[in-house]
Amino acid sequence: MARKVTGAEAFVECLRKENVEVIFGLPGGAILPIYDELYDSNIRHILVRHEQCAAHMADGFARATGRTGVCMATSGPGATNLVTGIANAYMDSVPIVAFTGQVPTSMIGNDAFQEANITGITLPITKINYLVKDASDLPRIIKEAFYVASTGRPGPVLVDIPKDVQTTKIEFEYPKTLELRGYKPTIGGHPLQIKRATKAIMDAERPIIYAGGGVIISGAHEELRALAELILAPVTTTLLGKGAFSETHPLSLGMVGMHGTKYANYAMTETDLIIAVGARFDDRVTGKLDAFAPNAKVVHIDIDPAEISKNVGADIPIVGDAKNILRELIKGLRKRPRAEWLNKIEKWKKESPLRYDRSGKELKPQFVVEQIYELCPDAIITTEVGQNQMWAAQYFKCQKPRTFISSGGLGTMGYGFPAAIGAKVGCPDKTVIDIAGDGSFQMTCQELATAVINDIPVKVAILNNKFLGMVRQWQELFYGKRYAATYLDTSPDFAKLAEAYGALGIEVTKPGEVKLAIEEAVRSDKPAVIDFKIAPEENVFPMVPAGAAINEIIDYEG
Amino acid sequence: MKHTLSVLVENKPGVLARVSGLFSRRGFNIDSLAVGVTENPEISRMTIVVEGDDRVLEQVTKQLNKLIDVIKVSDLMAEESVERELVMIKVVAEPKMRSEIMQIADIFRARIVDVSPKTLIIEVTGDEAKVNAMESLLKQFGIKELVRTGKVALTRGLKSVQEEK
Numbered sequence A: 001m002a003r004k005v006t007g008a009e010a011f012v013e014c015l016r017k018e019n020v021e022v023i024f025g026l027p028g029g030a031i032l033p034i035y036d037e038l039y040d041s042n043i044r045h046i047l048v049r050h051e052q053c054a055a056h057m058a059d060g061f062a063r064a065t066g067r068t069g070v071c072m073a074t075s076g077p078g079a080t081n082l083v084t085g086i087a088n089a090y091m092d093s094v095p096i097v098a099f100t101g102q103v104p105t106s107m108i109g110n111d112a113f114q115e116a117n118i119t120g121i122t123l124p125i126t127k128i129n130y131l132v133k134d135a136s137d138l139p140r141i142i143k144e145a146f147y148v149a150s151t152g153r154p155g156p157v158l159v160d161i162p163k164d165v166q167t168t169k170i171e172f173e174y175p176k177t178l179e180l181r182g183y184k185p186t187i188g189g190h191p192l193q194i195k196r197a198t199k200a201i202m203d204a205e206r207p208i209i210y211a212g213g214g215v216i217i218s219g220a221h222e223e224l225r226a227l228a229e230l231i232l233a234p235v236t237t238t239l240l241g242k243g244a245f246s247e248t249h250p251l252s253l254g255m256v257g258m259h260g261t262k263y264a265n266y267a268m269t270e271t272d273l274i275i276a277v278g279a280r281f282d283d284r285v286t287g288k289l290d291a292f293a294p295n296a297k298v299v300h301i302d303i304d305p306a307e308i309s310k311n312v313g314a315d316i317p318i319v320g321d322a323k324n325i326l327r328e329l330i331k332g333l334r335k336r337p338r339a340e341w342l343n344k345i346e347k348w349k350k351e352s353p354l355r356y357d358r359s360g361k362e363l364k365p366q367f368v369v370e371q372i373y374e375l376c377p378d379a380i381i382t383t384e385v386g387q388n389q390m391w392a393a394q395y396f397k398c399q400k401p402r403t404f405i406s407s408g409g410l411g412t413m414g415y416g417f418p419a420a421i422g423a424k425v426g427c428p429d430k431t432v433i434d435i436a437g438d439g440s441f442q443m444t445c446q447e448l449a450t451a452v453i454n455d456i457p458v459k460v461a462i463l464n465n466k467f468l469g470m471v472r473q474w475q476e477l478f479y480g481k482r483y484a485a486t487y488l489d490t491s492p493d494f495a496k497l498a499e500a501y502g503a504l505g506i507e508v509t510k511p512g513e514v515k516l517a518i519e520e521a522v523r524s525d526k527p528a529v530i531d532f533k534i535a536p537e538e539n540v541f542p543m544v545p546a547g548a549a550i551n552e553i554i555d556y557e558g
Numbered sequence B: 001m002k003h004t005l006s007v008l009v010e011n012k013p014g015v016l017a018r019v020s021g022l023f024s025r026r027g028f029n030i031d032s033l034a035v036g037v038t039e040n041p042e043i044s045r046m047t048i049v050v051e052g053d054d055r056v057l058e059q060v061t062k063q064l065n066k067l068i069d070v071i072k073v074s075d076l077m078a079e080e081s082v083e084r085e086l087v088m089i090k091v092v093a094e095p096k097m098r099s100e101i102m103q104i105a106d107i108f109r110a111r112i113v114d115v116s117p118k119t120l121i122i123e124v125t126g127d128e129a130k131v132n133a134m135e136s137l138l139k140q141f142g143i144k145e146l147v148r149t150g151k152v153a154l155t156r157g158l159k160s161v162q163e164e165k
Ligand SMILES: Cc1ncc(C[n+]2csc(CCOP(=O)(O)OP(=O)(O)O)c2C)c(N)n1
Pocket: A384, A385, A386, A387, A388, A389, A411, A412, A413, A414, A436, A437, A438, A439, A440, A441, A463, A465, A467, A468, A469, A470, A471
């Protein structure tokens, strides 16, 4: 029997049905009825200090746990503050559902107070979005939202709920089934294509596996390892693919592309077969397209048909879920020696490892990341954007999926800290460390309040170079050292800032202090910020300049 | 090259914005777009004419298919479908030119749908070639205004672009 409930009551009921345990959000007038209902519910609400961070927290939660993250904001400015977070989740295929309050239906379109057309604004950055005009549609829409966000190629969904819809009484019934005529993701790979891929792999002399975030989303890391070990192919990953294949495995090449390892880029250039799994040949990976992997055939496995042959033509496309496809693929393959290829790769690895000045004269960011790795190899690492992100990607050897969380597609400064909070909420038993830049951290550091008040002890390691470092690096290399608007002359004392919020603050200026500081921060049950005063003009190398081929590499000369 | 796409979509608010937004965001050029409800009131059909090579067409098709409110996308081949467009042309028609204009209209099986002392409105239906020919013939008299519906098309015979059950 259907019960009569308000839209707001129905909302809470629906979230319970979807097993939502936590919402990140900040209230306002247009979403008050829902907040009033949440007040009595057992769904945890984490009050943020800026809605952008609510979306990033939901995103970090989703990436760390594999479950859908939920964020919430009021109408108008609350909703528009979510936009960066939603765009970020869209670019990196992260399942989040964003709920926004909206002005009452009778006022929509009249430029009412705090009205923003948020469904219009988020049209190109959501998988789908909804403006709920009739309260009785709310349960169905919420069910669809969670279903669409988490299936196929995951992504954000927004549901905009006018205030009167939240107070209207409806007959509540949570739909058992869904009917989405236009949405039927392909899961199983086409057997014929898998057969063709099998043959191509058996024929290849110099195959390489190129793994992206899709492997992690699909949970296909075991299958990927089995494939690599069976066909003895080296594995390189994208930034989002870090963790899809253990970087301590002998077949690992680390990351490919602009700041990838030299050996990964050399291997990509000389391969005769790329087995791309859940990766999209982003320009940061391919460099100059005409010179990319000139001798390679491409097997492209992806759940999103629109990614296939978008940037690099696929000879053998296989649309479907990576885990299913790899399982099937492995069945038809046999071991095959490829000594010559693997020897060549070993030689590259020996000749051109990642390098920096290890003399210990200055505090080097690479050293800091290596120390974090050594002391906390099992931690979940999030990053900000810029040099810090690339050093983290290069020097933190990821071993497990869902342990490296970074804004790839959008490159959002300020993402890492709220994402760390979201990840810690999802995985309270894990150590969670945001490897940050001083510029990025200042975009969202107000969430120290959220972390302290809600007892979410994340750690922030600021690689403080007093610059918008990555931009400064480009200026140094390509704009004659004209450092226009990249020097951050007056940043706060980050350790004191942390203390002011009630967190632990530590400052480190010498290499010898690094280990103790990390240990102290991790041991503390409080959120902690370590301000590492690093060598200000350190650069990220190797580097493939924008528009160059990926084997045209600038490297550290030391 | 021009391609005619027949796209079945959910008849819901916002769907047209999603489709047109996709074209502009991805840099695809729309020649024309006509939309109306189908025999099933829950479903609309869009006929979209796009300009581009096979690669562009493939991307357009895939990106359209990715939209959740898009139910089905088909590329209509000219030989296997009937294509029509309706055009209304307001021409300057001084009394002494009238009979000549009406003769042209006759030849094209067009209809005169409005007469005023100085103008005629001619309605013509047909494929692109016919409509273009008509337009260029009427130019000499002076075209005051012109409106086209954009192309609509259906596959010939038993075949149909329908949602898969
Ligand atoms: C929101 C946002 N604004 C601007 C940029 C452009 N950008 C890319 S890296 C970077 C510098 C980042 O500086 P910082 O956080 O100090 O990190 P560093 O590179 O010094 O490690 C900037 C400004 C961006 N990625 N995101």
